[in-house]
Amino acid sequence: MVSIADILAEHKDREGPLLPILHDVQKAFGHVSEDAMREIASALNLTRAEVYGVVSFYHDFRKEAEARPVLKLCRAEACKARGVEALVPIADNQSRVKVEAIYCLGLCAVGPSAMVGDTVHARLDGAKFKTLLEAM
Amino acid sequence: MIVRISDDAVAIACGADAVAAAFLAAGVAVERVSSWGMQWLEPLVDIDGVGYGPVSVDQVPDIINGKAPSLGRIEDIPFIAKQSRLTFARAGKTRPLSLDDYYASEGWLGLAKAREMGTQATIDTVMTSGLRGRGGAGFPAGIKWQTVARADADQKYIVCNADEGDSATFADRMVMEGDPFMLIEGMAIAGYAVGASKGYVYIRSEYPHAIAKLEAAIKLSAHLVAPFIVEVRVGAGAYVCGEETSLLNSLEGKRGEVRAKPPLPALEGLFGKPTIVNNVLTLAAVPWIMTHGGDAYAAYGAGRSKGTMPIQIAGNVKHGGLYEVAFGITLGELVNDIGGGTASGRPVRCVQVGGPLGAYIPPTQFDLPLDYEAFAAADALVGHAGISVFDDSVDMAQMARFAMEFCAVESCGKCTPCRLGSTRGVETLDQIIAGKNVEENLALIADLSETMKFGSLCALGGFTPYPVMSAIKHFPEDFR
Secondary structure: OOOHHHHHHHHOOOOOOHHHHHHHHHHHHOOOOHHHHHHHHHHHOOOHHHHHHHHHHOOOOOOOOOOOOEEEEEOOHHHHHOOHHHHHHHHHOOOOOEEEEEOOOOOOOOOOOEEEOOEEEOOOOHHHHHHHHHHO | OEEEEEOOHHHHHOOHHHHHHHHHHOOOEEEEEOOOOEHHHOOOEEEOOEEEOOOOHHHHHHHHOOOOOOOOEHHHOHHHHOOOOOOOOOOOOOOOOOHHHHHOOOOOHHHHHHHHHOHHHHHHHHHHHOOEOOOOOOOEHHHHHHHHHHOOOOOOEEEEEEOOOOOOOOHHHHHHHHOHHHHHHHHHHHHHHHOOOEEEEEEOOOOHHHHHHHHHHHHHHHHHHOOOEEEEEEOOOOHHHHOHHHHHHHHOOOOOOOOOOOOOOOOOOHHHOOEEEEEHHHHHHHHHHHHHOHHHHHOOEEOOEEOEEEEEEEEOOOOOEEEEEEOOOEHHHHHHHHOOOOOOOOOEEEEEEOHHHOOEEOHHHOOOEOOHHHHHHOOOOOOOOEEEEEEOOOOHHHHHHHHHHHHHHHOOOOOHHHHHHHHHHHHHHHHHHOOOOHHHHHHHHHHHHHHHHHHOOOHHHHHOHHHHHHHHHHOHHHOO
């Protein structure tokens, strides 16, 4: 199991190391805790407020872990033009999977599209979207 | 028989991995190549230049036996045949991480030429090409490079803006996933020209495939671009970090808030040092320009918009994908002739050009040529040249509301017109959609838009009025 200290050590020689550190902490622990922020702030000679400000600014960093599996559904214009809004009620009618809006996966002529982890899915319709949610 | 299948994110999202596995299981050799950029045909299978697509796993035996209907030669498909592919010359043809393929297709010639010509001649070549920033602002690349070259500093940086967050854009992603060495070569040329030893590529976290490819390509080519060093940095889901000064703050490990300009990043950029911030497509165009000459590039295009633009045709369109062509092509040609109209078969109601901050344009203006100046004159943006096509089922009041909502979600919070204006905009549009005091509220939106347009620090708050006001102007019936 990786520790915060390991992650800090790995990035100590980089210019502007805070985002790479936060990405690794988020990946290892599923969130960036208060304790983690304190340790990072101390190591980088930043205030806790500065680290908190960065964590809270970016959508990718969570202050608390998400217990449910997460699906990111693109709801930007090109996917709206291809009917993603019709899939939203399907997402709303279940609570097992956390469905988050994301703005663009760059799959804009084969939408609606979604991402689970690093896996991308395109040409979703109601049936495919339901299957995808159920398989998670 | 060698089967070529793309390993681009679109192909994978459409099932290319399973199709490739089915060919392999049948004992057929498979090469994973970059994507031709014809998204409606993915997964596209290429056998000796003949195309099949979109292919599903159950069609694989018929393709192997020669019984499946083909698309003919891929290079003869009108969508490909009509393009002028300079930046995307290798698309569909090479393996993204093969240095052999890259060498065999004019790879590294531009960097060699630059080193042979010298730094000032390299900048002059970029100047002559007329290349303008492809991220949206259209600022002449040569002038930016010259400014950084003349700045006196112990350290300079090349920053590649790969935070491609606009909906309907995917050209940067295709470069990084399909031809990563070209981007690295472009950055190395820029670094050589201006005296920068370090380059960063800031890639959005929504692009895991691009991140993986580029990181691998950097390792494979480190010895070829040395002493120049390239490093990938991953964004964290903030759209505003596509704005160059907030991107620099993000690279420095800060909140991605916009900086006031001046100072220009060219003089005080990353860590306060002179910095070139260029979009992926700008840097990716440079190897071709160095290899073939600035004049050869400038021979393409119209007016002050020189060269080619990799246009991205997306949304509700029959033939969507990457279409690289000289500036000057009209919207109508792109949407109707090349795009083939809507995927749904219903009439085209409008297109949005330039992402979430771009104007909605009705078919009555489809004679508009793709050209920075012509678009600006029509109160529209070329932006990163993404086109979202909408059919007649779209509710433009909802799209205007979404533009404000998007701005509210993504605002960095630094300036008041953007931070507060976007939220007030959503509330006011909700009133209009509910039919409350419509005329008064529309007047309020027009007033608010003026404030946001002229009072915001960057394009997020400053350009959100484009989609809102163009929707109201061209589709008033959806608001009353």
